[in-house]
Amino acid sequence: VVATATWETFATELLWALACGCVALVEYQADSSAHELVEGRARGRLVTTPAELADEFVAVADLDRKTIERDFAEYDHDAVLDRYVEAYRSLVTID
Numbered sequence: 001v002v003a004t005a006t007w008e009t010f011a012t013e014l015l016w017a018l019a020c021g022c023v024a025l026v027e028y029q030a031d032s033s034a035h036e037l038v039e040g041r042a043r044g045r046l047v048t049t050p051a052e053l054a055d056e057f058v059a060v061a062d063l064d065r066k067t068i069e070r071d072f073a074e075y076d077h078d079a080v081l082d083r084y085v086e087a088y089r090s091l092v093t094i095d
Contacts, residue, residue, distance in 0.1 A: 001013075001014060001017040001018075001022045001023070001024050001025070002024075002025045002026075002027075002053070002057075003024065003025070003026045003027065003032075003034045004026075004027040004029075004053075005029065005032050005034065006029045006031060006032065007029070007031040007032055009033065010033055011032065011033060011034035011037060014026070014034050014037055015037055015072060015075055018037060018038070018041075018043065018044065018069055018072055019068065019069050019072035019075070020068065020069070021043075021065060021066030021068055021069050022043075023043050023044070023045075023060045023063050024037070024038050024043065024044040024045070025044075025045050025047060025053060025056050025057060025060065026038050026044060026045070026046050026047070027047050027048065027053060028046055028047070028048050041071070042063075043063065043066070043069070045059070045060060
C-alpha cells in the first residue's frame with residue numbers, strides 16, 4: 001500500500017492494510033500521522049521524495065507476504081475502547 005496523503009488525522013486504511021500483512025510505503029507529511037505507523041517496522045518504508053518512493057517500491061518486492069500482522073492488535077476497537085475507559089476512569093472519581 002502507498003500512502004502519500006498530505007493531511008490525515010489517522011491513517012485508518014493504512015492501519016488495516018498493515019494489519020493484513022501488506023507492505024507500506026509512506027511519504028512523510030508533517031500534517032499526516034501515517035508515518036508513525038511505519039517508523040521502526042520492517043514492513044514499512046518512510047520516503048520523502050518521488051525518487052525514494054520508486055526505489056523503495058522495487059526494494060520491498062522481495063519481502064515475504066503475511067496474512068496477518070499481530071503487532072497491530074493494539075489498534076483493535078476493543079483494545080482502544082478499553083484504553084479510553086481506563087483513561088476516563090483515572091480522571092473521573094465516581095462517589
